[in-house]
Amino acid sequence: MSPPNILFIMADDHAAKAISCYGAGINHTPHLDRVAKEGMKFNHCYVTNSICTPSRAAILTGTHNHVNNVLTLSSKIDKRLPNVAKSLRSGGYQTAMVGKWHLGEGEAHEPSGFDFWSVINWIEKRDRNRPFFLMCHHKAPHRSWEFNPKHGQLYTDPVRVPETFDDDYKNRAKAAAEAKMKVGTDMTYLDLGLAQPDGGNEVGERLIVGSSSNWDRKVPDPEDVTTMRPLIDKHTGEMFTFKTRAELKNFKFQRYMQRYLRTIQSVDDNVGRLLDYLDKEGLTENTIVIYTSDQGFFLGEHGWFDKRFIYEESFQMPFLIRYPREIKPGTVCDDIIQNVDFAPTWLDFAGPPIPNYMQGYSFRSLLQNQTPSSWKQVAYHRYWMHRDDIHNAYAHYGVRNQRYKLIYWYNEGFELAGTNHGGQDKEWELFDCEKDPLELLNVFGESGYAQVVKQLMKELDDKMAEIGDEPAHVPYYALTANGK
DSSP, X not given: OOOOEEEEEEESSOXXXXXXXXXXXXXXXXXXXXXXXXXXXXXXEEOSSSSHHHHHHHHHHSSOHXXXXXXXXXXXXXXXXXXXXXXXXXXXXXXXXEEOOOSOOSGGGSOOSOSEEESSOOGXXXXXXXXXXXXXXXXXXXXXXXXXXXXXXXXXXXXXXXXXXXXXXXXXXXXXXXXXXXXXXXXXXXXXXXXXXXXXXXXXXXXXXXXXXXXXXXXXXXXXXXXXXXXXXXXXXXXXXXSSHHHHHHHXXXXXXXXXXXXXXXXXXXXXXXXXXXXXXXXXXXXEEEEEESSOOOSSGGGBOSOOSSSHHHHEEEEEEEOTTTOOTTEEEOSOEEGGGHHHHHHHHHOSOOOTTOOSOOOHHHHTTOOOTTOOOOEEEEEOOOSOTTTOOOOEEEEEOSSEEEEEEOOSSOOOOSSOSSSSSOEEEEEXXXXXXXXXXXXXXXXXXXHHHHHHHHHHHHHHHHHTOOOSSOOHHHHHHTTO
């Protein structure tokens, strides 16, 4: 049997709930649904670091970010590092990267391991006598959600507001309340497609710290909205006025969702074009097709947009995969996988050995509806960017298993303090994802969860030891050795 082609399609900031087969009912994505209908949908695929650049590095190398040294949004990958494209090319594959790179510019950081990389057509020019590995990366639906005018009439009915939209962040870590990713207060004129009026501070607006662009002025959220200037659609000139702050906040949410979902429609269109091409060329049976995103995205949950956090909407990646030779159509997997597992899985299908440096694991058996007893149902996440000027998201790490999620929030000077588990910025969170799927109640200090805390701390420490990541907390083993 000839090795399969691999078509990896990844969008930017595409939340799972904004794919209709995930059942949220907020939009319709027929071509993405086709991949799920003809293949498998994963409900628990997670990112190791919920930000664009580190996630892409983890996918390409099969390693966590402290190993590939791509920790933050400004990090650049060293092209001398081994990666999955190099392994596949050595195994006879032709390789291509088309679309968004976002791992650094210049010769030292350009894509390596790829025969071709650009933003132009390649698949029709490929060598038809060799299998291909094609990474097709969409920038959409990344902020600022500029949609194709042909989709401008979609999603005019109000989108259902999330249950947690007015979250007050009580019973939670300080980091949740401190984040500057709120739909009600942190969206800009550019985000919402609104004309920017003259003025600035004079009309109650704020410029995002660290930016010099007038387009980064935030739409005001005054105490008395009746005194604010009308908001104006920059394309149509339509004017909007408001009677209450709640009305203004809801307007921002609906406007955000319209623009976001309309942008996704073009991604779905282009996935359809690729699927049709595979059909036309007789490639469907022998091509693994994957659709995912570089992380999740908040669509108003907890009042937020953006990502960065280990909270579920940001942590979960959509993952759809079709391969008629091995995957039964219409199947669903509830096992936990992560983006570091993608590369080993591709190599498992393609034939070249999985290198020892890779820290992920092949989940090929899961695609055949067989879960090995050794499969570890634990996902690890670490966000390294501490309190940047724009988003003010705290650095943190944690683990999630099938039921619980443990999070440690630490400040930028992550010295091993020995006993500091409750400082101003150093906090633990534990969520019971079965009883509290919306993640509203931190039960870390509750007596009924004492054993769960011990179990999750052990899982966290085991995972950090396995991948060689350095903790900023006192490890479970040290605590138990001291009789605590």
